[in-house]
Amino acid sequence: MADFDIHILGCGSALPTTRRQNASQIIDLRDKLYMIDCGEGTQLQMRRMRIRFSRLNHIFITHLHGDHCFGLPGLLSTLGMLGRQGELVIHGPKEIETYLQPILDLFCKNMGYPVRFNLIDPYQQTLVMEDRSLQVYSIPLKHRIPCCGYLFAEKPKEAHIIREMIDFYQVPVRMIKDIKQGADYITPDGTVVLNSRLTRPSATPKRYAYCSDTAYAPEIIPFIEGVDLLYHEATFCESDLARSKETYHSTARQAAEIARLAQVKRLIIGHFSARYNDLTPFLDEARQVFTEVSLAEEGMVLSL
Known part of the structure; x- marks a missing residue:
């Protein structure tokens, strides 16, 4: 049984390519699954990584750009065909209901399970979800449209x-x-x-922060300070700094600077632009600022 694992389903940016899938991750906390973002191809990646659909009860959407949510209609339909009965909760900005409700009404009228929307304010840090094992907080990010990251904070275990x-x-x-x-x-x-x-004493509770998509935003540091693992988008290299500012994204160096200032234990960077074939420069740039950094890869499983 996984204690606290993060499965990388996709780590590309706007365009799905043969090299990288759109954004999506699964957190496996002692056999309970929590999804973050759901780009195209997410359910196929779940199949490839042998992740059980039945254990997924919460989906957290950062914002309404297609590379983070276009996989939802297919996934919801598949869950219905698999005979799901328990409630599925989708957390995200208010636009998520506007996007999905017509699809549910048109394609998913006779699903055997209810979908509930938990609409959150992406401009505030708030407690989004809490269960026996975990607390999830929103992290206000800086993007072209309303967008938030998420902090997954494990609750203390009994002695x-x-x-x-x-x-x-x-x-x-x-x-x-x-x-x-x-x-x-x-x-x-x-x-x-x-x-x-x-x-x-039991093991120290673990914390994981997911920050994508965002421009360089030092104001998030108090929310992620000292986390065990930070996933921070790094869509561009410094050579494309002007483009990163124009699109409200970050460079690898900027992601590393956030990690350094927040004194996180480990950093993983992802959401790479499709323009890059070789990701070595991303790692080189980031390591000049913060040494404990890795590149996200599809199929990767990170254990806390």
Whole structure:
């Protein structure tokens, strides 16, 4: 079972090519799947990577440019044909409902599952979704149309019981849950056994930030500071800096500068323009600023 894995389904930009697919990722957090963006070809990539459609319950859309959402109609239809029954929640700017509702009305009238839209304000950092394992926050980005990234913050896990100490103090089974959540144990004679004697700390919760599409925007740094992994778009190299400014995208060097300022642990760059065949210059530029950086590739699985 995956603990916290990120599957890269697509890391290209506006034009799908034979080299790179449009933007999409899957987060697998202990067998619960969360999708970020859904460009063309997303469901085919899920097939190739043997990702189970049935475990997907939330889709997070950054903005309404086609390379981030044109895969949704086909995916929704496929889920219906596979016999899905549980609710699917699509999170994104208000335009996502305007785009998808006519498609649902025309092509998906008899689907066996409900689609719910959670419309968010892309200009604010807000808690978008929360379940037992995870909190997801929006990250306001700087693009030509309303756009937001997402921060996936794992919730703290319960402490690990030290079985030998539990047996030594003869702790009743009914107390185990409270002790895992931080309670001390009081013996029948009134002795307080500190929680630290009964448990070991769980692993530190992980955080993953997804920032695409955006111009260079240092204002996002407080939202992503210290994350375990940052995915930041790098559509262009510095040689095309003027084009990046015109289209509200970032260069590899700018993505690395954001990572350096935010003191993130690792950086992965993607959303590469179709004009580039060789991505080596992206990596070279980024590493001049931030050393812990990798290039996104289709089929890549990153574990936190």
